[in-house]
Amino acid sequence: MLYMIYSEDVPHSLEKRRIARPAHLERLQNLKAEGRVLVAGPLPAIDSEEPGDAGMTGSLVIAEFATLEAAKSWAEVDPYMLAGVYHKVTVKPFKKTI
Numbered sequence: 001m002l003y004m005i006y007s008e009d010v011p012h013s014l015e016k017r018r019i020a021r022p023a024h025l026e027r028l029q030n031l032k033a034e035g036r037v038l039v040a041g042p043l044p045a046i047d048s049e050e051p052g053d054a055g056m057t058g059s060l061v062i063a064e065f066a067t068l069e070a071a072k073s074w075a076e077v078d079p080y081m082l083a084g085v086y087h088k089v090t091v092k093p094f095k096k097t098i
Contacts, residue, residue: 001064001065001066001067001093001094002038002062002063002064002093002094002095002096003062003063003064003065003068003071003091003092003093003094004060004061004062004090004091004092004093004094005059005060005061005062005063005071005074005075005089005090005091006058006059006060006089006090006091006092007058007059007060007061007075007078007080007081007085007086007088007089007090008057008058008086008087008088008089009055009056009057009058009059009085009086009087010084010085010086010087012055013055013056013085014053014055014056016080016083016084016085017055017056017080017085019083020079020080020082020083020085023079024078024079024080027074027078027079028040028061031063035064036063036064036065037061037062037063037064038062038063038064038094038096039060039061039062040059040060040061040062040063041059041060042056042058042059043056043057043058043059043060044056044057045057058086059080059086061075062094068091068092068093071091072091075089075091076089
């Protein structure tokens with residue numbers, strides 16, 4: 001089943017993101033290689049694909065996991081979570097309609 005992982009950044013998270021980004025992307029690439037990612041990406045702090053120093057406010061991942069608990073477990077050890085980038089993560093089942 002698909003699950004939505006919506007993560008919200010702490011204020012001024014840009015430097016923490018820069019440091020943890022390679023490990024974060026590697027985990028997403030692993031999911032992608034397994035054919036499990038529907039969509040994944042950051043949420044810019046301003047209305048721009050390249051927000052520069054404004055940074056990001058969070059991230060959204062929609063991916064396939066065996067169970068809700070598996071999705072939560074995966075999210076709990078995200079490098080951004082471990083680096084203190086995220087202050088809140090919400091994981092919910094997602095049903096793709098279109």
